[in-house]
Amino acid sequence: MKANYLLKNRHGHPRLRRLAILLAILICGAFVFSFFEGPVISVISPFWKVENFLFNSRKALLEENAMLKERLIELERQKGRDTSLATVLARPPQTPYDIVIVDIGSHASVYVGSKVLLPEGEPIGLVFEVLGKQAKVKLFSTVEEETDAVLERHSVPVVLVGAGGGSFKITLPRDVAVEKGDRILSADEGSHLLAVVEDISIRATDSFKEILAKSPVNIFALRFVLITP
Amino acid sequence: MIKRAISYVVILISILFLPYWLYVPIIVAATVIIPFFWEAIIFGFLIDVLYGSSTKFSVFFVSVHSLAATIIIIAAMIFKEKLRFHV
Numbered sequence: 001m002k003a004n005y006l007l008k009n010r011h012g013h014p015r016l017r018r019l020a021i022l023l024a025i026l027i028c029g030a031f032v033f034s035f036f037e038g039p040v041i042s043v044i045s046p047f048w049k050v051e052n053f054l055f056n057s058r059k060a061l062l063e064e065n066a067m068l069k070e071r072l073i074e075l076e077r078q079k080g081r082d083t084s085l086a087t088v089l090a091r092p093p094q095t096p097y098d099i100v101i102v103d104i105g106s107h108a109s110v111y112v113g114s115k116v117l118l119p120e121g122e123p124i125g126l127v128f129e130v131l132g133k134q135a136k137v138k139l140f141s142t143v144e145e146e147t148d149a150v151l152e153r154h155s156v157p158v159v160l161v162g163a164g165g166g167s168f169k170i171t172l173p174r175d176v177a178v179e180k181g182d183r184i185l186s187a188d189e190g191s192h193l194l195a196v197v198e199d200i201s202i203r204a205t206d207s208f209k210e211i212l213a214k215s216p217v218n219i220f221a222l223r224f225v226l227i228t229p
Numbered sequence: 230m231i232k233r234a235i236s237y238v239v240i241l242i243s244i245l246f247l248p249y250w251l252y253v254p255i256i257v258a259a260t261v262i263i264p265f266f267w268e269a270i271i272f273g274f275l276i277d278v279l280y281g282s283s284t285k286f287s288v289f290f291v292s293v294h295s296l297a298a299t300i301i302i303i304a305a306m307i308f309k310e311k312l313r314f315h316v
Contacts, residue, residue, distance in 0.1 A: 022299050040275070051246055
């Protein structure tokens with residue numbers, strides 16, 4: 001076996017050069033991508049539409065469409081205000097932060113803060129970003145998102161804190177009576193169902209108890225939503 | 230080069246259509262397998278642009294996925310230099 005006494009090239013500093021490249025990409029990327037959010041989503045949304053079309057059977061879509069149209073007309077009559085029907089392009093678990101992308105944007109009178117409802121009328125989130133023909137919706141279950149609500153039993157006002165994946169956390173004094181299956185309603189005049197109590201954890205030494213609640217909506221299967229201007 | 234090109238296609242498709250608990254491990258695996266896979270940072274930005282809550286550029290803007298990708302690339306770089314396989 002031959003010994004190799006060649007000196008290593010210490011002048012090139014390949015590791016430092018690579019680190020510099022990574023940092024440059026990180027900084028430039030942050031700058032470039034912040035300007036191209038709208039165009040990127042516009043380019044990709046047709047692919048999502050094709051995916052929705054391919055993976056949902058045509059018959060089921062037609063049936064649901066007819067049902068939604070009826071429901072929409074009924075809702076518009078009831079509330080006396082305009083709502084826009086939007087198709088969900090991307091939903092959890094495809095999106096990691098409980099965010100939903102819908103195919104409706106500034107052209108349809110959708111604004112930041114517009115309420116997003118299920119076709120059945122229950123609120124599920126708020127629009128937080130409006131792009132050209134798409135909008136991003138933050139669900140109430142987004143991590144650390146706080147929503148005012150009312151615990152139906154004894155009408156106790158609570159703050160629902162999003163825990164991701166359609167789950168919520170609530171912290172309440174240990175004396176407040178709560179049981180599994182209790183309903184948590186929205187604090188607005190509609191009092192819509194937001195979540196159902198699933199688990200209650202309490203330690204002997206704590207003066208508060210932590211309640212885990214689950215949205216009655218399967219956020220992983222959202223296909224259509226209504227958006228109020 | 231072909232391995233890189235295939236990885237771009239696979240990762241892009243998985244980001245667009247698969248759940249995050251599939252595409253995140255795919256990107257991590259590509260970062261470990263492919264030498265100096267700097268493209269993972271770009272894919273990280275893409276995930277945050279598509280699905281993130283805010284990408285408005287500011288001093289405080291941090292793309293979580295691209296930052297994580299950078300850390301994994303650096304870690305993979307260091308560990309690959311230290312590791313020796315004797316088959």
